[in-house]
Amino acid sequence: xxxxxxxxxxxxxxxxxxxxxxxxxxxxxxxxxxxxxxxxxxxxxxxxxxxxxxxxxxxxxxxxxxxxxxxxxxxxxxxxxxxxxxxxxxxxxxxxxxxxxxxxxxxxxxxxxxxxxxxxxxxxxxxxxxxxxxxxxxxxxxxxxxxxxxxxxxxxxxxxxxxxxxxxxxxxxxxxxxxxxxxxxxxxxxxxxxxxxxxxxxxxxxxxxxxxxxxxxxxxxxxxxxxxxxxxxxxxxxxxxxxxxxxxxxxxxxxxxxxxxxxxxxxxxxxxxxxxxxxxxxxxxxxxxxxxxxxxx
Numbered sequence: 543x544x545x546x547x548x549x550x551x552x553x554x555x556x557x558x559x560x561x562x563x564x565x566x567x568x569x570x571x572x573x574x575x576x577x578x579x580x581x582x583x584x585x586x587x588x589x590x591x592x593x594x595x596x597x598x599x600x601x602x603x604x605x606x607x608x609x610x611x612x613x614x615x616x617x618x619x620x621x622x623x624x625x626x627x628x629x630x631x632x633x634x635x636x637x638x639x640x641x642x643x644x645x646x647x648x649x650x651x652x653x654x655x656x657x658x659x660x661x662x663x664x665x666x667x668x669x670x671x672x673x674x675x676x677x678x679x680x681x682x683x684x685x686x687x688x689x690x691x692x693x694x695x696x697x698x699x700x701x702x703x704x705x706x707x708x709x710x711x712x713x714x715x716x717x718x719x720x721x722x723x724x725x726x727x728x729x730x731x732x733x734x735x736x737x738x739x740x741x742x743x744x745x746x747x748x749x750x751x752x753x754x755x756x757x758x759x760x761x762x763x764x765x766x767x768x769x770x771x772x773x774x775x776x777x778x779x780x781x782x783x784x785x786x787x788x789x790x791x792x793x794x795x796x797x798x799x800x801x802x803x804x805x806x807x808x809x810x811x812x813x814x815x816x817x818x819x820x821x822x823x824x825x826x827x828x829x830x831x832x833x834x835x836x837x838x839x
Contacts, residue, residue: 544573546724546816548580553820558586558616562598567606574610586614586637589625594776601628608632616658623652637691639714641669643682646690656689657682658714663695665717665755665804668745676708683709697806699826703834717804722816728794731801732813740808749783749800751775757801761786 547557559577564570570587577585587607591600604625607615615629618639629636630653638649639658646657659682661675662668673681679692692705693714705713720727721735734757744758748765752775756762765772772778783800790799814822 543724543726544576544580546719546722546726547577547585549722549724549816550719550820551577551581551583551585553817554583554824555820556584556586556614557581558588561587561589561603561607567599567602570603570606571610574606574612584613586616587612588616588618591617591619591622591625592776593620595780600625604628608634617654621652622649622654626653639693640682641667642671642673643678643685645669646682647685650686650688654688656691656711657686658691658693659710660714661692661694662745663755663805664693665743665802665806667750667752667754668694670753675705679705679708679710695804695806697804697809699823699830701806701809702823702827703830715806717802717806718810718819719816720803721807721810721813722819723813724816727791729813730794730796731791731799734796734801735803735807736810736812738803738807740805742807743803743805747772747778749779749787751778751783754783755802755804757796757803757807759799759801760797761790761800 547559550557559573561570564573589603601624605628608629612634614635616637616639617625622638626636635655637656637658638654639660640646640649641660646659649657659678661678662672663674675692675694683690689711690709691712691714692710696705696713696715697718702713719725721732738757742757743755744762745753745755746762746765747753749756751773787800789795790801
């Protein structure tokens with residue numbers, strides 16, 4: 543939503559609005575306008591392409607992004623070629639999120655401007671390869687010629703500095719910004735993120751039929767040992783995941799709802815203002831970088 547995106551942008555980072563959070567391309571256009579009422583800084587819009595029984599009008603969402611003059615779009619999910627044909631002629635820079643080196647190379651080959659590589663420790667869908675960021679980031683950095691952004695399992699300045707050392711030009715954070723005052727979501731959900739440790743999440747297909755990382759609770763336990771009952775995507779998502787996700791994220795049922803969360807939740811101790819998160823990470827990263835030469839001797 544606009545409040546979170548503007549707060550991140552005003553603090554000097556790149557806020558990323560989620561296109562499909564909006565019910566229609568017209569609603570996305572209105573939400574982009576709301577962001578611009580709250581900030582004059584650059585921001586991005588994410589558009590994720592996934593198979594669906596009745597697919598959203600992806601091309602119309604992309605057209606709304608292009609016509610609104612948004613400078614940067616993040617694509618994710620399936621091959622974004624159909625979106626590039628709309629976004630690139632409008633001058634939109636495109637970052638594609640990938641969960642493997644082979645998918646990152648494919649994205650590079652079709653003309654994206656940068657890749658966000660998402661490790662197994664991320665929230666949401668980590669892909670099928672189970673490669674953690676400590677391996678995936680440098681492997682992708684070695685293979686790619688375009689800029690690489692690291693995502694998955696990063697929640698503080700230490701993760702930022704580590705990602706830079708591994709070959710990324712920056713980092714992409716999701717879970718850290720769920721636990722902010724401006725983020726949409728129930729306070730119970732946000733507090734639960736700050737309460738778990740590094741072992742507090744699990745990857746399960748129970749939400750959507752595809753691997754998805756979320757906080758362990760009674761919902762995840764209820765599906766343990768019942769993998770055969772999980773329907774294929776998107777049927778599991780529509781029949782089970784979407785109602786459970788609304789219960790958890792919006793209604794605050796942390797026991798029986800779905801609570802997306804990366805392993806980085808184990809590093810998040812408090813709910814803060816989004817601008818303070820950005821500013822603290824930038825300041826602390828500078829302190830770490832200044833200290834490293836002394837550590838190296």
